[in-house]
Amino acid sequence: MLIIWKSIFKRITTWVLMVLIPIVLGIIIYPMIKDTVSQVSVPITVVDQTDQAITEELLKEIEDSPFQVTKTESLDLRLLSTGEAEAIFVFNDELEANILSGNTDKIVTWYRTENSYVDGLFKEKLASAIMSRVVRAEAASIVSHYRPETEWDEVFKYGLKYFDPRPIFEMKFEHIHSAQNTSSIDSGNQLLFIIMWLYLSMLIGYFTKILYEWRTDGILERLKLLQQTQYYYWSWFIGVLAITYSFSFVAIQLIEVPLNNWAYFIPFGTVLICFLFFILVKKKWSMYAWLISYSVASFIIFLLADWQIIESEWMYLFIPTWLLG
Amino acid sequence: MLYHLWVNEWKRLLKSPTLLLFTLLLPIALFIVVGFVVYSTVQEELDEVEMIIIDEDETFETKALIKQLAGDRTLAEQIDFINGGADLQKHLRNPKEAAAIIQIPEGFTEQLRSGKNESITVFLNDQIPFSSQLAQLFLESGQSYITSAQAGVNTVHHFYSSELEGKERKDVLQKNTIHFTFLALGRNDLFEMHEGVASGLLSWNDQAVLTGILLIYFLTYILLVSLFQPKENQAIQERLRLIGVTKAKQRLATFLFHISFSWIYLFVLVWMISKQFETYLPFSWPYVFQWFGIAMILAGLFMVTDRLINERASKWFVFILASIALLLINGFIIPPAYLPEYLQAAWLAPVRSLYIGYSSILTHNQWPWVEWIFILIGTGITLLLNSLPRKKVQR
Numbered sequence: 232m233l234i235i236w237k238s239i240f241k242r243i244t245t246w247v248l249m250v251l252i253p254i255v256l257g258i259i260i261y262p263m264i265k266d267t268v269s270q271v272s273v274p275i276t277v278v279d280q281t282d283q284a285i286t287e288e289l290l291k292e293i294e295d296s297p298f299q300v301t302k303t304e305s306l307d308l309r310l311l312s313t314g315e316a317e318a319i320f321v322f323n324d325e326l327e328a329n330i331l332s333g334n335t336d337k338i339v340t341w342y343r344t345e346n347s348y349v350d351g352l353f354k355e356k357l358a359s360a361i362m363s364r365v366v367r368a369e370a371a372s373i374v375s376h377y378r379p380e381t382e383w384d385e386v387f388k389y390g391l392k393y394f395d396p397r398p399i400f401e402m403k404f405e406h407i408h409s410a411q412n413t414s415s416i417d418s419g420n421q422l423l424f425i426i427m428w429l430y431l432s433m434l435i436g437y438f439t440k441i442l443y444e445w446r447t448d449g450i451l452e453r454l455k456l457l458q459q460t461q462y463y464y465w466s467w468f469i470g471v472l473a474i475t476y477s478f479s480f481v482a483i484q485l486i487e488v489p490l491n492n493w494a495y496f497i498p499f500g501t502v503l504i505c506f507l508f509f510i511l512v513k514k515k516w517s518m519y520a521w522l523i524s525y526s527v528a529s530f531i532i533f534l535l536a537d538w539q540i541i542e543s544e545w546m547y548l549f550i551p552t553w554l555l556g
Numbered sequence: 557m558l559y560h561l562w563v564n565e566w567k568r569l570l571k572s573p574t575l576l577l578f579t580l581l582l583p584i585a586l587f588i589v590v591g592f593v594v595y596s597t598v599q600e601e602l603d604e605v606e607m608i609i610i611d612e613d614e615t616f617e618t619k620a621l622i623k624q625l626a627g628d629r630t631l632a633e634q635i636d637f638i639n640g641g642a643d644l645q646k647h648l649r650n651p652k653e654a655a656a657i658i659q660i661p662e663g664f665t666e667q668l669r670s671g672k673n674e675s676i677t678v679f680l681n682d683q684i685p686f687s688s689q690l691a692q693l694f695l696e697s698g699q700s701y702i703t704s705a706q707a708g709v710n711t712v713h714h715f716y717s718s719e720l721e722g723k724e725r726k727d728v729l730q731k732n733t734i735h736f737t738f739l740a741l742g743r744n745d746l747f748e749m750h751e752g753v754a755s756g757l758l759s760w761n762d763q764a765v766l767t768g769i770l771l772i773y774f775l776t777y778i779l780l781v782s783l784f785q786p787k788e789n790q791a792i793q794e795r796l797r798l799i800g801v802t803k804a805k806q807r808l809a810t811f812l813f814h815i816s817f818s819w820i821y822l823f824v825l826v827w828m829i830s831k832q833f834e835t836y837l838p839f840s841w842p843y844v845f846q847w848f849g850i851a852m853i854l855a856g857l858f859m860v861t862d863r864l865i866n867e868r869a870s871k872w873f874v875f876i877l878a879s880i881a882l883l884l885i886n887g888f889i890i891p892p893a894y895l896p897e898y899l900q901a902a903w904l905a906p907v908r909s910l911y912i913g914y915s916s917i918l919t920h921n922q923w924p925w926v927e928w929i930f931i932l933i934g935t936g937i938t939l940l941l942n943s944l945p946r947k948k949v950q951r
Contacts, residue, residue, distance in 0.1 A: 247869040260877070267884075270896030314757045314893045314915070337748035346757040346919070348891075358743035359700040365746075366708035366736060373732070374715040386715055393707035399668065400703040402695055403675045406682050407648055407657075437869070516783055520578050523779070527582070531590050539685050540597050 235450075235463070236470055239441060248434055249474065256430075257485065272299035275353050276316040278306045285327040292360045298353050311344050318343040318350035320357065330361065331368045331387075363394055423486045425533045428551045431478060432501055432526045436519065438471045439505045443515040464506075471502050493553040500550040525549075557801060561809030562816070568784060569817070575783055580821075583775035587768065601655075601687040608640035608647050608654045615665040617733050635694065648679060655687035656680050656695070668706055669713065669729075701740040708736035757893055762918050765837050769829070769847070770888050773822060774854075774879070780817060781858060782872070786810070804863075804943050811859045811942070818851035842923050846913040849931040853910065854879060856938030863942050886911035906930040 239245055275298050279286040282304065290300055301316075310316035321340040323329055329338050339357070343350050367390035374386045393399040445451050445463075454460045475498040483490065505522065512518045529549040535541045536552050546552045569576055611618050622637060640647050640657065647657050657679040667674035678695055680688040709732050717728040758766065786806075796806070823844055830839035837843075858875055865871040883889055885899055886908050892900065905912070909927035916924035 243867050244869045247867055247873075252869065252873050255873075267896055267899070271890055271894050272896070274893055308752070311752060317757070317893060336745050339747050341747045341749045342752065343749070344752045344757065346759045348757070348760065354747065355697055355743075358746055359704070361746055362701065362704045362740055362743050363707070366704045366740060367711065369736070369739060370708045370711035373712050377716050381715055386711060389714065390707050390711040393710060394703065398699065398703040399672075399706050399710070400699060401675045402699055403677045404692060405677060405679050407651060407679045516572070516575060519783060520575060524578075524582060527586060531586065535590070535593060539682060540593060 235445075235466070239438075244437070248437055249478070253430075253478075253481075272297050273317050273349055273353070274298075274315060275300045275350065276307075276310055276319045277302050278304065278319060278321040279326075280304055280321075281324050283322070283324075283326055285330075286322055289357065289360045293353070293356045297349075306342075308342060311342060311347075317347050318353065320353075330364050333365075333369060333372060335361075335365050366390065420486050420488050421537050422534075424488045424554065425530055425551055427482045427486065428497070428501070428533075429526055429530055431475060431482075431498070432505070432522065432529075434478070435471060435475060435502055435505045436522045438467070438474075439509050439518060439522070440515060442467060442509050443518065468502065468506060472499065475499075475502055488554065491554070491556065493556045497550055497553050500553070504550065557799075558805060558809055558812070561801065561806060562812050565809060565813035566816075568786070569780075569813075572784075579776060579779040579783060582779065583772045586775075587772050591768075598686050601684045605635045605687045605690055606638055606654045607635060607691055608638050608651075608657045610640045610642060610644045610647065610657065610659045612642060612644075612662040613660050613664040616730055617665045617668070618660050620733055620737060635691075651679075651681045651683075653684070654681055655684055656691040658695070669710065701743065702737075705733075705736040705740040708739065709733050757891060758915055758918060761836055762914070763891060765829070766914060767888060769822075769825060770850075770883070772825065773818070773847075773851075774883075776821060777814070777818060777851075777854060778876070781814070807859050807862055807942055808939075810862075811855050811939075814855035814858065815851055818855065819848050822847040822851060840917065842917045843914070845928070846910075846917060846924065849913065849928060850910050852935045853882070853931060853938075856935050857882070860938050860941045882907070882910070906933075909934075 277286065277290065277300055279302060286302065290302065293300075306319065306321055308319070310319060319342040321342070323338040323340075326338055329335060339361075341350075341354060367387050370390055371383045371386035374381050375383050451460060451463075454463055479498045488494075504525065508518045508521050512521055529551050532541070532546050532549040533551040533555075536546050536555055547556060609622055611622065638654070644657070644659055647654065651657060659677045659679070661674065661676070664674050664676065678692070680692055682688060709729070712732050713729065717725055717732065720728060826837070826844050826847060827839060830837045857878055861871050861875040861878065865874060880889075885895075885904060886892070887895065888911060892908065892911060909924075909930040913924035913927040913931075916922045916927065
């Protein structure tokens, strides 16, 4: 038995799959992807021809993410046709004076294309920042009208207390029918989990392939004569199980997915299903085809179940969904 | 000789019809099933988003608020506000089709008027995820406008209307509530919008079709390459070497086989999609040629990895990683305008030819000659790398 495991560990592929690829993925690729994703942004251009102080104030108030705002002093519509800007917002030359005097109609010109996707979100944020000034100015004008003795500036500043430090009106969002407490888990971790499982199933697939090689090389035949086949199957099963569990243990430490009792059976179930494929499917490539189909289907079912698009008993036929069970 | 090797690759493929059928059908079947499930769920949910309002306060302000929310021009058609009476528990137990239940607590208006932050509780129904997310987005956007409106009302109340008495006070308060609510919700009047046609971005529709075809094709290609790997047989290699068939020639034949398979596959796929969904994808030859270019680059990439790395797992790992990186830099995974700046660097422009070609074809109606030249140069480089003797490559 030891000889066979020795021969498995002598192969470079075993080490590449078990050590090299996970290390490269974990140390180089994953941080790189995280970094790239965090830098994904929507390019927006703001044009202020007279370089007003209020422009800076407004842009400061609008959260940067997910926008990358470039401020320029002249309008260049070519930025839209080259795709360098999702939308261009041109501020009125006397923006602040207009806001304070209540002449707020069309104080910002908004250039976009029919293919601009999320510039509306920026428009909403900008509108909200401008509107917090418009209402305060309006309130100050109304008060000055009825109480001329009141200082306009005082009223204008007083209104700020309803925005800072917390806005006066807030909504508290709660969830009903949130199935299996999953809504509190960061969905990024769920995606990471299923990608890791996909890798794990391919790793087990590789070990299953070795069983086929034993079969073609006649090793199993010979063992049958010695009536030791079962013994070797067990050795394969326990060995692969040990590798799978140690692999999963390290992976779980890294991605911090909350586990339920069923989750501990996921590696076992995956090894078992690969072994069943080996028993039922004669050709190595057909086994691969089955394994790929099952893994990809599980990947999709898991994501659909995680997004709560599907929720029925049959989805537990796909092993990764046990995490949600 | 190359021709015979190429024919041999095709023969090998046709020898396993079940595996071939699996390769061809699995990606499409997956795409159709997932697409159908997601589409039907989204469609069904977003037909009409219902929101139940439990108004326990029942003041003029809360009624005006509900009226204003329901009248918002951006979402009014999709969102249906239902007066839920006073029994919150009943709706929480059985929310039915409601995406969200909004509870306005008793004393809400009074607290708000006195400047206190009394929050409205929104219960989102997770059983209909898309609608409840839309409801949350809608209500979150409403928060800042209601704060603005209420800030205006409260400021005027503090300096002026609080000093009034009886009916006059009530009338002024109501008038101001309406005035500031309209003012805050009329935020679209701040903007003058110009929408142009010329765009460097692909439309949602084009981007979705592109990503869809790419997903199906890439998965098919990976299955083809992995399930139909040539057997490493010492004796056969020995014989091939005797008749002058080098490893480089074998790889070249495989490369040609991959390209010919991909071209047929992509042509049929694009043709079928454009037949079925002409409004989404009208058939055009430059569009098909651009796909042919992608197929050449991917096949070339595989040939080079095969040339440089012997060990199978590493070869696959590097090939998949390199392909995904290439597709990412191009903008197939995230539209190019949103990518981090270092990925948008000018010197990467030739690498981005795979995607830029589509924006020339689809948005500017031009044949992307420059991009095609870059694709040909890219293919040339892969061919060159394939034929270099091993030592030279390693050095």
